Structure formats: C-alpha cells, structure tokens
Amino acid sequence: RAAVQQELVENEAKDGIIRGTTSWISQGLKLQEEQLxxxxxxxxxxxxxTPxxxxxxEDRRRLLQGRIDTYEKLLLDAPKAVLDKYEVLSKDQLQARTFVIDPKVVGQRNLNLPWFWHMDVGKTGDASQYMIDFYRVQWLRCKARRDRWQEEYIRVLTEMQAFVLYCQHHARQWKARQERSxxxxxxxxxxxxxxxxxMWTDMGEEAKTFFEQVVSPGDMDIAFNGREPVVYPDVYRSLL
Incomplete structure (x- = not known):
C-alpha cells in the first residue's frame, strides 16, 4: 500500500491534481481496512x-466511528473539483460482472459501467492494448445504445402522428357517409x-392535446409539422 500511495503522490505532482487528494484517498482506504x-x-x-x-x-468501535465522522466532515469540506471527480461509490459498483469483459453475455444492453471506469481515459501513456480495446468496445456499445434510443425516439413521434392521422381518416370517411345519407x-x-x-374528431383532438402536455413544442413540430429531427453526428476522437 505504501508503494501505491507513493506512486499516487508522484502522479499528483505531475498531473496537476489538487494537492492533498492522495492523502484524502489514502485516509479513506485506511479507514476501510480498519473496519475490515x-x-x-x-x-x-x-x-x-468476556465483559x-x-x-x-466497544472502545475500539467508538474510536473508529469518531475517525469516520471526522473523515466525513473533511469530505464535506473537500474542494469542488475533487467532489466532481470522485463520486459516491456504492456497494453494487464493486461487484465483479462478466459483462464488462465478455461481449457474449446477454441482457447487458442497458447496463452502464461505474463512474470510476471513465476517469482519466486516455491520460495514461502506458495503457495496455487490452484496455485500449476494452474502452473502444465500451464506446461501440454506447453508440449502439444511442442509435437504438434515437430510433425509438423517432418511432414514438411517428406513432403519435399516425394515431392522429388515423382518427382524421375515419372522421373523413364518416363525414362522406353522412353527406351521402x-x-x-x-x-x-x-x-x-x-x-x-x-367521435373520431374528438379522439384525434384529445390525443393531440394530450401529446402537447407530455412532449416539448419541438417534438410536436417534428411529429405534426414536418420538422426534421436532430441527429447527433458520430464524433469519436480517441485519446488512446
């Protein structure tokens, strides 16, 4: 642990990280070790x-709890840059999951990597080829997810328009029958x-009124006024 801490201190001075960050992280790791x-x-x-x-x-537990309380107060007073970089680490983020490394595992399309996987991507010059491929695969997964939700977004707007047009079509048909009769x-x-x-006219108007309450004006323009949806370009500037 001492060797790792020394390496972090050197990286802190070299990369311009806020001074004291390494010590702060080391204290947290030491408290965790004492809890174990x-x-x-x-x-x-x-x-x-025995009594x-x-x-x-009990004395040992109270002493440790006091140190934890002090550490939490230091956490609240930490610089904003540190709090923005190091998020809360939950227990489920520390579980070993094979979907991270095995692309054949099913049911992973909506799973995200924990936040610490995205820290300092590309800033380490000695990244292995395995890690380079790993981050590229994760980028492709994110792109596929983005494309899928982009398609779903267009599909929902199209279905909104289709239902209103469906009601208007039946209203016109019954209007023609009314005039003929x-x-x-x-x-x-x-x-x-x-x-x-x-009936069909009211259904179409009520549906359009409801859509206006749940979607933005821009989405209404796309669905009913022929406005082209925004398609984000595929930008990939690799740092690896």
Whole structure:
C-alpha cells in the first residue's frame, strides 16, 4: 500500500491534481481496512466473549466511528473539483460482472459501467492494448445504445402522428357517409354518421392535446409539422 500511495503522490505532482487528494484517498482506504480488521476481530471472538473483551471492543468501535465522522466532515469540506471527480461509490459498483469483459453475455444492453471506469481515459501513456480495446468496445456499445434510443425516439413521434392521422381518416370517411345519407334523405343513417364523425374528431383532438402536455413544442413540430429531427453526428476522437 505504501508503494501505491507513493506512486499516487508522484502522479499528483505531475498531473496537476489538487494537492492533498492522495492523502484524502489514502485516509479513506485506511479507514476501510480498519473496519475490515475490526469485523475479523469480532468474528474471531465468537459469540461468547468476556465483559472485558466486550468493553475493549466497544472502545475500539467508538474510536473508529469518531475517525469516520471526522473523515466525513473533511469530505464535506473537500474542494469542488475533487467532489466532481470522485463520486459516491456504492456497494453494487464493486461487484465483479462478466459483462464488462465478455461481449457474449446477454441482457447487458442497458447496463452502464461505474463512474470510476471513465476517469482519466486516455491520460495514461502506458495503457495496455487490452484496455485500449476494452474502452473502444465500451464506446461501440454506447453508440449502439444511442442509435437504438434515437430510433425509438423517432418511432414514438411517428406513432403519435399516425394515431392522429388515423382518427382524421375515419372522421373523413364518416363525414362522406353522412353527406351521402343526407342526400338520400336517410335521417337515421345521417344522425349515426354524424355521431361517428364527432367521435373520431374528438379522439384525434384529445390525443393531440394530450401529446402537447407530455412532449416539448419541438417534438410536436417534428411529429405534426414536418420538422426534421436532430441527429447527433458520430464524433469519436480517441485519446488512446
């Protein structure tokens, strides 16, 4: 651990990282190590412990908790650049998942890499070919996901337009039947057709009103006014 910390200190001075970041990370790792040691000590004592051991264990726990509280206060006072770079690390992000390295695993299309995989990509000059290929594969996965949701976005807007046009089409058909029945003097048929015209017209207008409440004006222009959707270009400037 000392060798790793020394390497981090050297990188901190070389890469212009905020001074003290390495020490801050080292304190967190040391606290985590002490928590693991305390847990191992509790398991070693077993269920039957003497009052003296229980008191020593409680003193040790309180001391460690006090150091953790102090560390959390330091975390709140950390520079904004540090807080922006180092996000909260959750327990599920530390699980080993084969989808990261095995492209044949199914059910991974909506899974994302934890935030620490995206730190300093391309800034290390000695990256192995494996890591270069790894990041490129992840980029291709993200691009495929982006393309899929772009297609889904266009499809949803098209379905919105299709439903309104469907209602308008039936309204026109029943309007023609109403006029034909009126010319023939069929009052019952005319009344029934008029009701159908009103029904299909109201359905189309209500659907369009609802769409206006849940999508942006720009999306409404794309769906109903023929505006071209924005398609983001495929920009890939590799740093590897």
């Amino acid at each position: 040691q305390l847990g191992a000590h509790v398991r070693k004592l077993g269920r039957k412990i 003296e051991d229980a008191n020593k264990l 009126d010319q023939l003097g069929e009052l019952g048929h005319t009344s029934y057709a008029a009701g159908r015209v009103a």
